[in-house]
Amino acid sequence: MPSLKNNIYAVTLLFIFNGCLFGSWAAKVPFFKQSFGLDEQTLSIFLLLLALGAVVSFPLAGKLSDKLGVQAVSKLAYVLYPIPFISLALSSNSIALAVSLFCFGFLHGAMDVVMNSWAAKTESLSNRKLMPFFHAMFSLGAGIGAAGAVLFIWAGASTLMHFVIVSALFVPFYMLFHQSGLITLVAASTQASSATSHATLPKVFLVSIGLIAMSCALGEGAIADWSAVIMRQAFATDMSFAAWAYAVFSIFMVLARLLGHVFIEKCGVSQTVRGCALFSLVGVLIIILVQSPALALVGFALMGIGYSVVVPLVFSKAASINEHKSGVAIAFVAAFAYGGMLCGPVVIGVLAHHTSLKEALYLLAILPVYIFITAYLLSPKYRIS
Template sequence: MPSPRLAVFVVFVFNGAVFGSWAARVPALATQVGAQEGTLGLALLGASVGLALTAPFAARVCAALGARRVVLASGVASALVLPLLALASTPLHLGLVLFLLGSSIAALDVSMNIAAVGVLRELDRPLMPQFHAGFSFGGLIGSIGAAVAAAASWKPLPHFLVAAAVGLLVLLLVHRRVPGESGERDREVAVGPQPTVLRRPVLWLLAGIAFCSAIAEGASADWSALFLVRERGMGDAAAAAAYAVFSITMAVARLSGEPVQRRWGPYRLLIGGAVVASIGLATAVVVPTPASGYLGFALAGLGLAFAFPVVMDLAGEAGRRADGTGGERELGLVTTVAYTGFLAGPPIVGGLAHLSSLTVSLGVVAGVCALMVPAVWFAARSRARELAATPPESVPARP
């Protein structure tokens, strides 16, 4: 049987593989439903709506039922919805299926991050970047599978059926070792009521950082292949490899996350990553060569590697009680805002591309990455003020 740490890592891989499988086939799906950039952007908005309606409730469901049950249910739903994308015949149908996929991904994202926090506290180590490396490796696996399927002239349906079947098998093998077997209601009654997360500026700032990072990551995933096809004249198979390059650099960087975070600290790590990601996306859109596209998306993957996991770590720490528990609602808030950006970003990029071009819209995303720098600075100051105002006996221990 796998350890809880390995089981949660595999769930992250599974989630990334589902996303990478369909994100890299966006050009084929666009052709299938006859959508241009603007219409495709509206279809992608369906996933954003599904996520926005589901994510706010996911943390509460995890508290009531346990993260393990939510991981299993949402993971199975994600795999079953994936092949339905290949049956869409119009942009409207595609948007409706993406609504279902966004809902299942929202529940899976929240529950797997809550399960990861349980492992972090049990082992007393900052391992969140490594768990999110699993998502990147999953995205790599999914995008490579998509590139192979495109090169073999596979239609999306057989490709998605194979991906769903393999993913379901892996999920069923590991889900019993995911932490969070039962709900948390008894524990919450024992420790008493907690202050609302909506009144804490640091959580909104962390959510804003993750939101900007998610826009950039979602844009790179959903539009990198189409950008290289339509703006750089590459074939579908070669263009699909751009997301693989993005995922490789992100995954490798995240694997080194624990020592890097211990050495540089979370806030300096976030600022440095924002600068690198902004430079990378700017390189991809400013230098008009296929090689610069690969290089730019590689730098974007490197720069964005630590943003989401480090923010999740900081949110969990901000919600940690003196007895070492807590953080579910804080993670729920930040994840909700973050993944709204993750899935709302692509349709925004599509709308801008419709009005101008993909080059201009991805250039705007580079500017969004730069906005993370002042947000990190304000978040660090806000958290410092919170700690200064907290009685020493109420501050939880931290390794």
């Protein structure tokens, strides 16, 4: 029986690593937009290439994980992920940037699949809800990446130096885990799961909660890629201040995820989700209506709280439907979550091109309404008939 603690350490590293590289990229989007002279619509097309790379990677990463195991594929993704990340900074023209973004999205999506699969298997070894914690580690990594971008900008470092240093910082952790044997096989009940692989899952219910995840993830994806641009364009801030938008969003998200269990225990799942929906609604309205950059940061903080525990709770609910088919159920709703995460930046970009960035954000004020109305579906007391 492998050590549960070892698996938690390994999965935590993957979530922090993935979040840090993605957060570093997100904070530097205005730099790439300015350097390559991209308008909102053109930037949306480039972001779509990143999304397309991730979508292409999903089935391939799933097949490799089944054949080689999530641990082997995770280590491979860990080694390869920094390559397209650094190549972004090396891009000298639009074609090179497009190829780098596609490859970066491919490795980001592949790591998303394998690390969430590993997280689900690890959670199955425990009697605790670990998914919110792991997602908190992604947010922590993203916040560290975005905040680190601020420091590199203040120091006057080039984007290439920035991305190389961030990637290099994770090399010792890989060597430590690899040499100490922390990355061990997860003894999850995959045989029991495959024995009931033909069991029927309630697809209508999964679609309903999948849309909750999509509504949340769409906003999260939009903020990841557009927050710094919004601060630069709508509030006329400099690049270092603009980078704080995603940093504040991520920091408050990780704090809310780490403290989420307290509110879940006191208020219940449904009320916690409804509260999150209200936080995200108020946050986006502040960003739309105010003129002060400082107040806008408050809006991003509230949105970070609002988007914090919803998707992890959707994953937990999906996994609880059928313990032998938990992986299949999680994969089903994860497709909605990742679809929202990847489509969010593109949708906001297209809307902004035809209206304005602030007006495009009204979409993010509509989505919390669905989350608020359907929050009861995530309650452990709700039974699927």
